[in-house]
Amino acid sequence: MHISASSTLAEERIVTAALLVIGDEILSGRTKDQNIGALAEHLTNVGIRLREVRVVPDDEADIVAAVDALRRRYDYLFTTGGIGPTHDDITADSIAKAFGVPIVLDERAEKILSDYYAAKGLELTPARLRMARIPSGADLIENPVSAAPGFRLGNVFVMAGVPSIMREMLQCLTPMLETGAKLLSVTIPVNRPESEIAEIFSAHQSRYRDVQMGSYPLLRDGRPASDLVLRCSDQDRLREAVDTLKAALGV
Amino acid sequence: MHISASSTLAEERIVTAALLVIGDEILSGRTKDQNIGALAEHLTNVGIRLREVRVVPDDEADIVAAVDALRRRYDYLFTTGGIGPTHDDITADSIAKAFGVPIVLDERAEKILSDYYAAKGLELTPARLRMARIPSGADLIENPVSAAPGFRLGNVFVMAGVPSIMREMLQCLTPMLETGAKLLSVTIPVNRPESEIAEIFSAHQSRYRDVQMGSYPLLRDGRPASDLVLRCSDQDRLREAVDTLKAALGV
The missing domain is CATH 3.30.70.600 (Ribosomal protein S10)
Known part of the structure; x- marks a missing residue:
C-alpha cells in the first residue's frame, strides 16, 4: 500500500486555505489556468487543506469582495495574477484597499528591481517601478525568476500569475506557513x-x-x-x- | 487583422454566467481541472461572459451556499461534478435543497438508464438508478457518452465532471441558452x-x-x-x- 504523505499526529490542528485567481484571460478562456492544480498539490503535500477557489476578473470591486470573504473564512488566502507593470495589474491596489492600508513605493522592492535592471543594463522606468508598489506593512515574497516580488499581508499571499514564477514564489513563501495535520x-x-x-x-x-x-x-x-x-x-x-x-x- | 468572433450589434445585451466546480479531488490536487478552460472558451464563442468561477468540496452546505450566491448574481450558473452513482455524488440533492424543491426518481431519466443498461445486457442496480434522481421540475441534459443525464433547473445547468462528458453535455445544452453581445x-x-x-x-x-x-x-x-x-x-x-x-x- 502506498500512503502518499508521511504520518502525523491525529490531534494536530487542521489548517485551511483558499485561492483567488485574478484575471480576465482565465475567464475568457484565452489562458488555461495551471495554478489551481499546482497550488492544490503543494498545499496537500505540506499539510494545508485547500477548501475553496475563486476566479474573478481584473476588477477592483470583485477582487476586494473576494479577498474580504476568503481571508476571514480560511487560515490562509493565496492569490495569483495581476502584479505586473501594466495598467490592468491591479491586485496590489485591491489588496491594500481590502485591508484599508495605503499602497507605497516599497524601498526593499525598489532596490531589488533597481539591482535587477542595472545588471541587465536596462533603465528602471516608471512602468517597472510600478512593480515596487506594495501595500504598507507587507512582507515581500522572493521572485527568483524575474525579480518583481510578491508579498504577504496578514494571512494573504500575493503571487504572480505566470505559472513558472508562481511555482517559484510558492517554494519561497512555504517556510512562512504554519502547517497542520496532513491528509x-x-x-x-x-x-x-x-x-x-x-x-x-x-x-x-x-x-x-x-x-x-x-x-x-x-x-x-x-x-x-x-x-x-x-x-x-x-x-x-x-x-x-x-x-x-x-x-x-x-x- | 484576425478578429476572433463574428460581428454583432453593439446594443445587444450582455449575458453573464458563473461556473461552480464541485469536487474534493480538484481541491486536493489529485485531479487537474480541465472544465474551467473548456467552458470559458465555449461561452466566449457563443456570446456569454463568464464572470466568476468557484471550486468547492463535496459538501452540501458549501454547494448550497455557492449555488444560492451565484444563481442570483448571474444570468446562468453552470456546475460540473458530483452527479455519478456513488455516495459522494451529492450535487443533485444540493441543487434541490438550494431551490427548495423535492428530489424525485425522474421517469425520463429512468427510461434512459434502463434502455442504456438493457442494451449492454446489464442490470439497472439501485446505484445506477441513483443517477435518475433529479430535482422536481428540472429539464434533462442529454449525455451522449454514458447516458446518465445532467439537468437544468431555472438558470442552473448541472453537468458531469468527467471532461469528455462535460463537453458533450455543453454542446447539447447550448441551444437552451440565450446569448448576447459577443466580446x-x-x-x-x-x-x-x-x-x-x-x-x-x-x-x-x-x-x-x-x-x-x-x-x-x-x-x-x-x-x-x-x-x-x-x-x-x-x-x-x-x-x-x-x-x-x-x-x-x-x-
Missing part, C-alpha cells in the same frame, strides 16, 4: 465501473465516517473502471479502512 | 517586455475606455515579449483601437 490518501484502482461497487463503497463510508471516501470514474484499457480514494490524517485508521474495503471488494 | 478580441504580439510598452498601452486604455485591454507576458524565442489583447463588442471600435495602438507602438 493522507490511498488510491485503490478497481477494474469495475462505479455503479457496480457503489453499494459496498457507500456501506464502507457509513462504517468509517472519519475517513473521506471518493470515487472517480475512468477508462482503463478502454473499459469503465474506478479509482477509489480514501483520505484520513490518521495513518492506522486509514490503513484499516483500506484493508477492509479491499477485502469487501475482493481486490 | 470580440484581437491579440497584438509585441517583441518587447511588458515593462517597455506599459506607458503607451496605459495611455491607449485611457483613450479607449470602452475597449478592455490586457497585457500578458511570455517568452518568445527565449526573450521576454508581450501579447496585448483588446476586447470590445463593437467591431469598428475595436479595429480603430487596434490600428491606433499598432501605430503608437510602431508594430
Whole structure:
C-alpha cells in the first residue's frame, strides 16, 4: 500500500486555505489556468487543506469582495495574477484597499528591481517601478525568476500569475506557513465501473465516517473502471479502512 | 487583422454566467481541472461572459451556499461534478435543497438508464438508478457518452465532471441558452517586455475606455515579449483601437 504523505499526529490542528485567481484571460478562456492544480498539490503535500477557489476578473470591486470573504473564512488566502507593470495589474491596489492600508513605493522592492535592471543594463522606468508598489506593512515574497516580488499581508499571499514564477514564489513563501495535520490518501484502482461497487463503497463510508471516501470514474484499457480514494490524517485508521474495503471488494 | 468572433450589434445585451466546480479531488490536487478552460472558451464563442468561477468540496452546505450566491448574481450558473452513482455524488440533492424543491426518481431519466443498461445486457442496480434522481421540475441534459443525464433547473445547468462528458453535455445544452453581445478580441504580439510598452498601452486604455485591454507576458524565442489583447463588442471600435495602438507602438 502506498500512503502518499508521511504520518502525523491525529490531534494536530487542521489548517485551511483558499485561492483567488485574478484575471480576465482565465475567464475568457484565452489562458488555461495551471495554478489551481499546482497550488492544490503543494498545499496537500505540506499539510494545508485547500477548501475553496475563486476566479474573478481584473476588477477592483470583485477582487476586494473576494479577498474580504476568503481571508476571514480560511487560515490562509493565496492569490495569483495581476502584479505586473501594466495598467490592468491591479491586485496590489485591491489588496491594500481590502485591508484599508495605503499602497507605497516599497524601498526593499525598489532596490531589488533597481539591482535587477542595472545588471541587465536596462533603465528602471516608471512602468517597472510600478512593480515596487506594495501595500504598507507587507512582507515581500522572493521572485527568483524575474525579480518583481510578491508579498504577504496578514494571512494573504500575493503571487504572480505566470505559472513558472508562481511555482517559484510558492517554494519561497512555504517556510512562512504554519502547517497542520496532513491528509493522507490511498488510491485503490478497481477494474469495475462505479455503479457496480457503489453499494459496498457507500456501506464502507457509513462504517468509517472519519475517513473521506471518493470515487472517480475512468477508462482503463478502454473499459469503465474506478479509482477509489480514501483520505484520513490518521495513518492506522486509514490503513484499516483500506484493508477492509479491499477485502469487501475482493481486490 | 484576425478578429476572433463574428460581428454583432453593439446594443445587444450582455449575458453573464458563473461556473461552480464541485469536487474534493480538484481541491486536493489529485485531479487537474480541465472544465474551467473548456467552458470559458465555449461561452466566449457563443456570446456569454463568464464572470466568476468557484471550486468547492463535496459538501452540501458549501454547494448550497455557492449555488444560492451565484444563481442570483448571474444570468446562468453552470456546475460540473458530483452527479455519478456513488455516495459522494451529492450535487443533485444540493441543487434541490438550494431551490427548495423535492428530489424525485425522474421517469425520463429512468427510461434512459434502463434502455442504456438493457442494451449492454446489464442490470439497472439501485446505484445506477441513483443517477435518475433529479430535482422536481428540472429539464434533462442529454449525455451522449454514458447516458446518465445532467439537468437544468431555472438558470442552473448541472453537468458531469468527467471532461469528455462535460463537453458533450455543453454542446447539447447550448441551444437552451440565450446569448448576447459577443466580446470580440484581437491579440497584438509585441517583441518587447511588458515593462517597455506599459506607458503607451496605459495611455491607449485611457483613450479607449470602452475597449478592455490586457497585457500578458511570455517568452518568445527565449526573450521576454508581450501579447496585448483588446476586447470590445463593437467591431469598428475595436479595429480603430487596434490600428491606433499598432501605430503608437510602431508594430
